[in-house]
Amino acid sequence: MTAQIVLEAKALVKRYGHVTALDGADFELRAGEILGIIGDNGAGKSTLIKALSGALIPDSGEIRVDGARVHFRSPTDARRAGIETVYQDLAVAPAMTIAENLFLGRELRRAGFAGRILRVLDKPRMLRESSEYLRDLGIGVPSITLPVEALSGGQRQGVAVARSAAFARHVVIMDEPTAALGVKEASMVLELIRRVRARGLSVALISHNMPHVFELADRVHIARLGRRAAVIDPKQVSMSDAVAVMTGAIPPEDIAST
Amino acid sequence: MRAAFQEIGKVLLLVTIALPASAQQPIIGLITKTSTNPFFVKMREGAEAAAKKHGARLVSGAGKNDGDNGGQVTAMENMIAAGAKVILITPNDAKAIIPSINKARAKGILVIALDSPTDPVTATDALYATDNYRAGVLIGQYARAALGTKPARVATIDLFPGHPVGAQRHNGFLKGFGLNAPAASVNTLGSAPEVVCMADSYGDQTRGQTAMENCLQKRPDINVVYTINEPSAAGAFKALKAKGKERDVVLVTVDGGCQGVRDVASGAIAATAQQYPVKMAELGVAAGMEFVRTGKKPTGYTDTGVNLIAGKAIAGVASKDVKTGLELCFGRK
Amino acid sequence: MKHRLLALGTLGPVLALLAACAFFATRSERFLTGDNLSIVLQQVMVVGVIAIGQTLVILTAGVDLSCGALMALGGIVMTKLAVENQWPVALALAAGLGVTTLFGCLNGLLVSRLKLPPFIVTLGTLNIAFAITQLYSNAQTVTDVPAGLTALGNAVQLGGTSVVYGVILMLGLFAFAAFVLSQTAAGRHVYAAGNNPEAARLSGIATRRVLLGVYVVAGLCYGIAALLSVARTGVGDPNAGQSENLDAITAVVVGGTSLFGGRGLVLGSLVGALIVGVFRNGLTLIGVSSVYQMLVTGILVILAVATDQLSRRLAQRGA
Numbered sequence: 001m002t003a004q005i006v007l008e009a010k011a012l013v014k015r016y017g018h019v020t021a022l023d024g025a026d027f028e029l030r031a032g033e034i035l036g037i038i039g040d041n042g043a044g045k046s047t048l049i050k051a052l053s054g055a056l057i058p059d060s061g062e063i064r065v066d067g068a069r070v071h072f073r074s075p076t077d078a079r080r081a082g083i084e085t086v087y088q089d090l091a092v093a094p095a096m097t098i099a100e101n102l103f104l105g106r107e108l109r110r111a112g113f114a115g116r117i118l119r120v121l122d123k124p125r126m127l128r129e130s131s132e133y134l135r136d137l138g139i140g141v142p143s144i145t146l147p148v149e150a151l152s153g154g155q156r157q158g159v160a161v162a163r164s165a166a167f168a169r170h171v172v173i174m175d176e177p178t179a180a181l182g183v184k185e186a187s188m189v190l191e192l193i194r195r196v197r198a199r200g201l202s203v204a205l206i207s208h209n210m211p212h213v214f215e216l217a218d219r220v221h222i223a224r225l226g227r228r229a230a231v232i233d234p235k236q237v238s239m240s241d242a243v244a245v246m247t248g249a250i251p252p253e254d255i256a257s258t
Numbered sequence: 259m260r261a262a263f264q265e266i267g268k269v270l271l272l273v274t275i276a277l278p279a280s281a282q283q284p285i286i287g288l289i290t291k292t293s294t295n296p297f298f299v300k301m302r303e304g305a306e307a308a309a310k311k312h313g314a315r316l317v318s319g320a321g322k323n324d325g326d327n328g329g330q331v332t333a334m335e336n337m338i339a340a341g342a343k344v345i346l347i348t349p350n351d352a353k354a355i356i357p358s359i360n361k362a363r364a365k366g367i368l369v370i371a372l373d374s375p376t377d378p379v380t381a382t383d384a385l386y387a388t389d390n391y392r393a394g395v396l397i398g399q400y401a402r403a404a405l406g407t408k409p410a411r412v413a414t415i416d417l418f419p420g421h422p423v424g425a426q427r428h429n430g431f432l433k434g435f436g437l438n439a440p441a442a443s444v445n446t447l448g449s450a451p452e453v454v455c456m457a458d459s460y461g462d463q464t465r466g467q468t469a470m471e472n473c474l475q476k477r478p479d480i481n482v483v484y485t486i487n488e489p490s491a492a493g494a495f496k497a498l499k500a501k502g503k504e505r506d507v508v509l510v511t512v513d514g515g516c517q518g519v520r521d522v523a524s525g526a527i528a529a530t531a532q533q534y535p536v537k538m539a540e541l542g543v544a545a546g547m548e549f550v551r552t553g554k555k556p557t558g559y560t561d562t563g564v565n566l567i568a569g570k571a572i573a574g575v576a577s578k579d580v581k582t583g584l585e586l587c588f589g590r591k
Numbered sequence: 592m593k594h595r596l597l598a599l600g601t602l603g604p605v606l607a608l609l610a611a612c613a614f615f616a617t618r619s620e621r622f623l624t625g626d627n628l629s630i631v632l633q634q635v636m637v638v639g640v641i642a643i644g645q646t647l648v649i650l651t652a653g654v655d656l657s658c659g660a661l662m663a664l665g666g667i668v669m670t671k672l673a674v675e676n677q678w679p680v681a682l683a684l685a686a687g688l689g690v691t692t693l694f695g696c697l698n699g700l701l702v703s704r705l706k707l708p709p710f711i712v713t714l715g716t717l718n719i720a721f722a723i724t725q726l727y728s729n730a731q732t733v734t735d736v737p738a739g740l741t742a743l744g745n746a747v748q749l750g751g752t753s754v755v756y757g758v759i760l761m762l763g764l765f766a767f768a769a770f771v772l773s774q775t776a777a778g779r780h781v782y783a784a785g786n787n788p789e790a791a792r793l794s795g796i797a798t799r800r801v802l803l804g805v806y807v808v809a810g811l812c813y814g815i816a817a818l819l820s821v822a823r824t825g826v827g828d829p830n831a832g833q834s835e836n837l838d839a840i841t842a843v844v845v846g847g848t849s850l851f852g853g854r855g856l857v858l859g860s861l862v863g864a865l866i867v868g869v870f871r872n873g874l875t876l877i878g879v880s881s882v883y884q885m886l887v888t889g890i891l892v893i894l895a896v897a898t899d900q901l902s903r904r905l906a907q908r909g910a
Contacts, residue, residue, distance in 0.1 A: 055793070076795040091790035093783045095853045104783055105794030107776040119775045149903075294730040294829070323833070419882050458881040463732065463828050464820065468634050472875035475627045476619070489732070489830070496825055517732060590731050 003030040005067070006170050006202050007052065007083070012061035014047055021047040022058065023226030029171060034193065034203045036213035036234070039223030040246055045206045046175065048223065052204075053085035053173050054078030065170065082169030088176045090160040094149035098141060099123075099130040101148055102163045133166040134158070137195050154185025158192060165196045172196055174205040178212050190216050210239050219258055222246050233258045264332060268339045283315040284550045286543060287337035287345040289330050291374075293320040296515055297535050298348065300588030301372065304536030305346065308543035314550070316543075317342060324461065327351040334358045344368045344546030346539070352377035352422060368549045370556065372538040374423055384556040386541045388564050390423050390512070391442035393531035394430020394484075396566040396575075397510035400529045401482050402435045403572045404508045408481060410435070413455040413473040415466055415485040415494055416447060424486055427512050431484045454480060459490035466490025470497035478503075485511045488518030488530065495526045514567060516587040522569050523580040529568040532578075535588055537562040603898055604846050604862040607891065611866060615873030622876055625752030632754075633823060635868035636761040637662070640816040641839040642846075642860040643768050644695075644809030649843050650772075651785040651805050652852025653702060653709030657694065657716035658813055659836030663829060664724045665691040665817030670733040670827025673740055680739030688814035694720060695810015699803035717836070724829045733827030744822035757819045764815070768857045781805060786853025841888060842867060845895045854899070866891065 009027035013020075022044050029035050039045045050056040052063065054072035063070050065081050072078045075085070092101045103126050109115035110122040131144050139158035141151060148156055157177060164172045177193065178186040190212060197203055204221075207213050213220060214234045222229045222245050229245055230252040237255050244250040288305045290298035302318050309316035317340060319333025327350050337345055338361070345362055349355045349371060359369050359381055371382040379385055402410070412435070417424030425445045433439035437450040447456065454477040457469035466485060473480060474497060483498070485491040491511040498504045504526070511518065514532025521527040545556040566576065567583035584591065615622040641658050648655040669687030672678040678686070694716055701712040743760060746753035772778035783791040784801045792798050820831055846863030848855025870884050 074795075075793050079795065085793075087793060089789075091787070091793045093786040093790050093853065095786045096779075096782060100779060104779070104791070105796045107779060109776070119777070121774055121776060121779070123774075294725045296730055299730065419880060455875065455878070456880075457875045460834070462830050462833070463826065464637075464824055464831055465834065467824055468871065469875065471630050471634065472872050475621055475630055475872070476876045476878075489828075492732070492826070493824065517734070590729065 003033070005029065006031050006065065007204070008064045008067075009048075009052065010062050010064075012048065012051055012058045012063070014051065014056065014058045020226055022051070022061075024061070025223070025226060026228045027052065027221065028231070029202050029204050030219075031202055032197065032200065033218040034197055034205070034216055036217030036220040037204060037206045037223060038208075038210070038213055038220060038242065038246055039229075042225075043223040043246070044226040045223050047226075049085070049173055049175055049204075049206060052078070053083060055085075079167070083171045083173065084164035084168035086157075086160045086164050086172065086174040086177060088179070090156055092148045092156065092160060095147055097145050097147055098134075098151075098159050099127050099144050101159060102126070102130045102133065102166065104163075106167065129166075133162045136199075137162050137165060137192055139192065152185065153181050154188055157181065157185075157189050161189070161192055161196065165199065165201060168201050170202060172201050172203050174203065176206055176208065178207065178209055186212065210243065214239050214242075222252070224248060224252075230255060230257045232256065264335070268336050283313065284344075284547070285337075285340060285342040286314050286316050286546050287334075287340075287342040288316060288318045288539070288542075289333045289337070289345065289347040290318070290320045291324055291330075291348050291350045292322070292326075293318075295324075296589035297373075297513070297533070301348070301535035301539045304539035305543055308540045312543060312547040314543065314547060321350045325350050327354040330355055331358045334362060338362055338365060338367065342367060343550050344370070344542075346370050346372050346542040346546070347382075348373040349376055356381045368546060368555060370542050370545060372542055373533075373535065375559075377422065379559065384545060385559045386538045386545075386562050387559070388533040388538075389442075389561045390426035391430035391433075392561070393512045393533070393564045394427040394432075395434035396430075396531050396564065397484065397512065397529055398431040398434020398436075400434075400566055400568060400572065400575045400577065401431075401484070401508045401510045403575050404528055404570075405482055410452045410482055411477060411480050412437075412450075412453045412482045412484065413457070413470070413477070413480045414447070414453060415457055415459045415469045415473070415483065415490050417486045418458045418460050419447070420445060427486060428484065431510070435482075459486060459493065461487050461490055463489040463493040466493030467497050468493075470494035471500075474498070474501055474503070481507055483507055483509045485509070487511060488513040488515055488521065488527070491518070491527050491530075492521060495521070514565070514583065514587055516584065516589040516591050519567055519580060519583040519587045522567055522583065525569055528570075529566055529577065530583075532565045532567050532583055532586060534562050534564075534586070601847050601856055601859060603895070604859055604866065607845075608862050608866050608869065611869050611873065615869065615876065619873070619876040622873060625750075627872065627876075629746075629752050629754060629758075631865070631868050631872045632758045632761075634872065635864045636755070636757050637816050637820045637823065638835050638838045638842055638867070639761045639861055639864045640764060640812055640819060641835055642842040642864050643764055643857060644812030644816075645839045645843050646768070646846075646848055646855065646857045646860045647781060647805045647812075648709070648809050649785075649840075649848050649850060650781050650852060650855060651802055652788075652850075653802075653805075654713065654840065654850070655698065655806070655809055656710065656713040656836065656840075657698065657720055658713075658809070658839050659832030659834070660717045660720040660724065661691045661694050661810060661813040661832075662817045662820060662835060663832035664694070664720045664727075665814040666821050666827045666831055667724050667728045667733065667829055669740060669817065670736050670821055671728065673737050674733055674735055674827075680737055684740065684818060687817055688811060691814035691817065692807060692810040695807045695813070696803070698810070699806030702806060703799040703802035728827070728829040730829055732829065734825075736821060736825060736827060740818065741822045741825055743819060744825065757822050760815075761819070762861075764812075765858060765861050772857055777801075777804075782853050784852075838864075838867060841892055845888075845891045847895065847899070849899045849903070850896070851899075851903075854903075863895075 007029040012022045012025045014022040051058045054075045108122045114120040321329035369382045371385045429440045429448045440448040455473035459466035459469045508528045512531045568577035665687040669683045673683035743757040746755045780796045784798045842863035843860045846859030
């Protein structure tokens with residue numbers, strides 16, 4: 001059974017002066033799966049993610065969404081193609097409320113004259129929909145009108161994830177979603193990611209946390225030296241083998257690739 | 259970075275002054291408080307004319323704004339480096355400029371203060387200035403005479419606390435008006451029961467207006483107003499006019515700029531004490547040239563004169579009319 | 592508790608203003624009269640309008656040191672053209688507003704495109720504008736200004752006190768600015784660009800356009816303030832605006848807007864401007880030297896910044 005491929009990249013190259021961040025990297029995300037992306041520092045994970053989310057433009061190579069070729073010139077292009085990204089620093093405005101952050105850059109306007117001519121915001125509707133988004137994903141916050149900086153790390157992550165899940169049509173990309181979280185909050189976020197997948201979205205996430213990746217992901221993409229070294233099934237390949245491929249201790253041919 | 263610019267400035271000054279074949283022309287420096295106040299513009303023009311007449315070369319500099327000592331220090335350093343033999347200065351800060359003056363005098367440069375004294379006055383070789391106390395006395399006498407027998411309720415719109423010129427004019431006014439007044443050497447503002455309001459204007463028109471408005475709120479029955487200078491007087495007049503009090507109040511001030519004399523002509527200001535910046539410049543340049551030629555230094559304080567310019571002459575108080583005032587004034591005629 | 596402190600940032604200035612008014616009311620029976628309050632509003636209206644523009648700039652974590660100088664330039668341009676070149680009032684006014692808005696645009700381009708620090712850019716514009724003002728005006732005040740330019744200085748009688756049109760304009764502008772900042776997406780984007788510019792950019796907000804827009808609108812505010820200044824004093828004064836430069840920033844800071852951007856209400860700047868004006872007026876009424884006004888202003892500024900910092904630190908630590 002070949003699953004549908006929602007997001008795919010072939011031979012991506014990105015150089016910064018003498019440094020080659022992406023050296024012909026491939027990528028494949030299947031519909032409805034959670035794909036973990038692991039790799040040592042400098043393996044090109046972040047650069048890959050940025051190219052897929054429109055935050056940077058690769059020098060060469062192609063990216064396809066649902067089989068169709070795309071050229072992202074900015075994060076907005078990627079969002080229009082249905083790809084949402086949760087960045088490592090969350091990209092939230094700390095002084096603004098949860099509801100304001102959820103709709104940042106996509107504010108809802110009132111109907112009729114007030115909305116079209118005066119461009120007045122429809123605050124009640126944004127509050128209502130924000131509450132629904134958070135509730136659907138099981139994220140608990142004391143109040144939707146709290147500023148984001150008043151939340152705990154896990155709650156903030158939840159807000160950032162909820163924002164992506166609310167607006168994504170195909171893909172949610174996450175960069176280190178459980179970094180800097182305590183054990184309890186991290187497991188809350190993992191559960192949250194499963195619920196995101198359950199809504200029909202495909203998730204690609206970068207993480208340094210092997211146990212989390214192996215617990216959560218359906219497949220694991222191993223990045224090394226700017227390329228994709230292998231894609232493995234976490235139920236069939238052990239964590240230590242995966243780490244060994246990541247560091248180059250064993251060549252990728254030696255393990256079962258999926 | 260700033261030091262680099264100063265160095266470049268010095269070199270440029272040297273190049274522009276030293277290179278022309280007028281190496282024989284002695285250099286006289288003039289440093290004013292600001293370069294834009296018409297009072298100092300007139301002073302500089304007078305100095306340039308006087309220097310030309312005496313065969314000297316004038317180099318001028320200024321602080322950036324009223325109170326800017328640093329700018330004057332820099333100008334002084336540059337002029338010393340350029341070989342000025344004489345420096346004329348209207349100090350922004352009576353005390354802070356003294357180390358620079360000492361450096362210049364130690365090199366044998368003659369330093370003369372114009373318009374404002376240093377503190378102590380002996381820090382410069384000589385001082386050519388308006389007797390600001392006397393200027394205050396003149397307008398105080400006029401105001402008292404103009405008020406007649408009515409009981410006085412005086413408002414003073416001053417400069418800001420601690421400035422010697424502000425204190426001298428204010429206290430001189432009190433003395434001339436016949437009130438208990440501190441002596442000319444005192445730097446604090448005197449007061450009396452007849453003075454019902456004192457407010458600061460920082461010498462500018464808008465703040466003068468605000469100060470007068472607030473004083474009128476406090477005591478609507480004010481009938482005499484002294485202001486530190488003509489811009490603040492113009493502001494005070496606007497406030498009086500807004501309350502319909504412009505005819506009931508005697509408004510006096512100091513300066514003698516052309517705009518101020520025009521205000522006296524129109525009746526907005528009752529009288530002003532006129533100062534002579536050109537006279538200060540001419541005396542300074544002449545004394546400087548004497549020093550260059552013979553080595554003789556001027557000393558002490560020379561009063562450059564002040565005249566009361568009044569719209570209406572009043573018996574017992576000597577004054578000059580507006581026509582004379584307009585001939586002698588500084589600024590745009 | 593943290594949120595009480597965050598609220599203090601907004602309530603604090605109002606409490607300070609009420610406390611000041613109460614204090615002066617007890618010390619002088621002339622303070623709370625309609626006449627006196629009307630005067631205070633007139634004295635505050637120029638700084639108030641400048642502070643609207645300054646608030647926008649500070650909300651984006653910038654600062655505009657050229658505000659007073661641009662106001663003076665605008666005032667000289669509109670009065671000189673009307674008096675010496677006999678331009679019709681409307682055109683002279685448009686020219687004055689145009690000049691200040693253009694400089695605002697210059698500030699905005701340097702900050703948003705070249706990414707130069709606002710402090711440095713506006714310091715440069717301050718000097719340039721000041722020099723142009725002095726040169727163009729020849730350091731002379733422009734008098735005999737036509738009635739059209741001073742019309743906003745006239746008053747209307749409202750319930751026994753005279754209220755100057757310029758004050759009504761200022762209050763109207765504050766209301767409009769408050770509306771735009773709190774009720775429109777553009778307003779939200781200003782806050783976001785100041786609070787976390789990278790997050791704003793990643794959310795699809797054109798942060799460069801927001802920054803440019805903020806400085807351009809601020810420039811327009813300074814031009815309107817110039818008109819109010821001309822209306823109030825009746826002249827074009829090349830030395831105007833020097834105290835307004837810092838007074839406007841003081842009003843914004845004391846009003847609770849954070850210098851780090853992203854936090855604050857424009858109405859707070861109105862309160863901040865009123866606080867400074869009330870103190871200046873009140874201290875004169877009770878016969879205290881203006882030096883104490885400086886002392887009080889300085890203390891208020893430090894209190895405001897300290898409260899802002901403290902509340903932010905507590906809010907972050909809780910998370």
